[in-house]
Amino acid sequence: MQAANLVEIRDLSIQFPMKRGVVQAVQNVSLDIPRGKITALVGESGSGKSTLASALLRMVSSPGVIAGGSIKFDGTELLKLKKRELREYRWSQTAMVFQAAQNALNPVVRIGEQFIETYVAHKKERKEKILDKVKHLLDYVRLDPNRVLNAYPHELSGGMKQRVMIAFSLLLDPKLIILDEPTTALDVITQEYIFNILMQIHKDLGITMLLLSHDIAIVAKAADQVGVMYAGNLVEVGETCDMFAAPKHPYTSGLIKAAPSLLTEAAEPIAGSPPNMLNTPAGCKFHPRCKHAMEMCGREQPPLLSLDNQTLVACHLHSAGHGTEGGAYDIAAKVRAY
Numbered sequence: 381m382q383a384a385n386l387v388e389i390r391d392l393s394i395q396f397p398m399k400r401g402v403v404q405a406v407q408n409v410s411l412d413i414p415r416g417k418i419t420a421l422v423g424e425s426g427s428g429k430s431t432l433a434s435a436l437l438r439m440v441s442s443p444g445v446i447a448g449g450s451i452k453f454d455g456t457e458l459l460k461l462k463k464r465e466l467r468e469y470r471w472s473q474t475a476m477v478f479q480a481a482q483n484a485l486n487p488v489v490r491i492g493e494q495f496i497e498t499y500v501a502h503k504k505e506r507k508e509k510i511l512d513k514v515k516h517l518l519d520y521v522r523l524d525p526n527r528v529l530n531a532y533p534h535e536l537s538g539g540m541k542q543r544v545m546i547a548f549s550l551l552l553d554p555k556l557i558i559l560d561e562p563t564t565a566l567d568v569i570t571q572e573y574i575f576n577i578l579m580q581i582h583k584d585l586g587i588t589m590l591l592l593s594h595d596i597a598i599v600a601k602a603a604d605q606v607g608v609m610y611a612g613n614l615v616e617v618g619e620t621c622d623m624f625a626a627p628k629h630p631y632t633s634g635l636i637k638a639a640p641s642l643l644t645e646a647a648e649p650i651a652g653s654p655p656n657m658l659n660t661p662a663g664c665k666f667h668p669r670c671k672h673a674m675e676m677c678g679r680e681q682p683p684l685l686s687l688d689n690q691t692l693v694a695c696h697l698h699s700a701g702h703g704t705e706g707g708a709y710d711i712a713a714k715v716r717a718y
C-alpha cells in the first residue's frame with residue numbers, strides 16, 4: 381500500500397550566509413505533503429516559501445545551504461541523493477513551474493525542439509512518440525500544437541508561454557508539481573484561465589501539487605491543506621476549510637483579513653512589516669506585530685504543536701496555561717476577532 385504522504389519534511393533548515401550575517405530563510409520546518417492533494421504555502425514575500433520548495437528539487441540558489449533536516453520523497457531521502465540520482469529525480473519525479481516561468485524558455489530554439497531535448501535528457505524514446513505526447517499535452521493546456529511546436533518563444537503571449545511551461549512540467553509524468561506563484565506575472569483574466577487549467581489537471585490526473593502563493597483567495601479556492609510561513613518558520617498547518625473557518629495563529633488571521641476578495645468588509649492590512657531576516661526578533665518572530673503578544677512571546681520561540689490532531693500551530697496563545705481561560709478554542713475565537 382502507498383504511504384499517505386508523498387513528501388515528509390522534517391526539521392529542515394536552510395541558510396544564506398551573507399557578508400552581514402546569516403539569513404535563516406527556512407528554520408526547523410516540518411511538513412507533510414499528502415499524496416494526490418493540493419498543499420499550499422502562504423506568507424508574505426520573503427517568508428521562505430520558494431526557498432523551502434527549491435529544497436524539494438535540491439536546487440537552493442547560491443549561496444544557500446541546507447543546514448540540517450530531512451526530506452523524504454516517496455520514501456527516499458532526497459538530501460542523500462548523488463548527482464546522477466538527482467538528475468534522474470528532477471523533472472521526472474518533481475517538476476516546478478516558476479514565477480514568470482515563461483522566461484525560462486530558450487529564446488532561440490523552437491518550442492517543439494525544447495520539449496524533445498528535455499525528454500531525451502531523461503528517457504530514451506523515438507522523436508515521433510515524444511511529439512505525440514507533447515501534442516497531447518499542448519492540447520490539454522488549450523494550445524494549438526501545430527502553431528506552438530514550430531514557434532519561437534517570442535511569438536507567443538505571456539499566458540501562452542506559461543501554459544507551455546505547465547505542459548513542460550507534465551512531460552515526464554512527475555508525482556509532484558510545484559507551482560511557485562504560477563499566475564502572478566499575468567493579467568487577471570489570464571490568471572483565472574490558467575488557474576482553471578491547473579485545477580483541471582489536478583482533477584484529471586490526481587497529481588500531488590505544492591502551490592506557493594501570496595494570494596490567500598486563490599489558496600482558499602484550490603488547496604486541501606495550507607501551511608502558513610512567517611520569517612522562515614511554519615506557524616500553522618491545517619485543512620483549508622478549518623483554517624479559513626477558525627484560524628489559530630494571529631498571523632493566519634491577519635492574512636485572511638488582509639484579503640479583500642474573501643471579505644464583505646474592507647480588507648485590513650496586517651500592521652507593521654516582516655522582520656529584517658538578518659536580524660529577526662527573539663522569541664516568536666511575529667510578536668512585534670501581534671495584538672495578543674505576551675511577555676513570553678518576546679522570549680521563547682513557540683514550537684509547532686498539534687491542537688486537535690489536524691491543526692498544527694506555533695503560538696503561545698495555544699500553549700496550555702498561557703492566557704487561556706477556557707483552553708485553545710476560546711483563544712481561537714479571540715484570534716478570529718483579531
Ligand SMILES: Nc1ncnc2c1ncn2[C@@H]1O[C@H](COP(=O)(O)OP(=O)(O)OP(=O)(O)O)[C@@H](O)[C@H]1O
Nearest residue numbers: 396405424425426427428429430431441442443657
Ligand atoms: N539567493 C539568495 N541569496 C540571499 N538571500 C536569499 C536568496 N534567496 C532567498 N534569500 C532570502 O531568503 C528569504 C526567503 O526568501 P524566499 O524567496 O524563499 O521567500 P518567499 O516567501 O518565496 O518570497 P516571495 O513570495 O517573494 O517569492 C528572504 O529573506 C530572502 O532574502
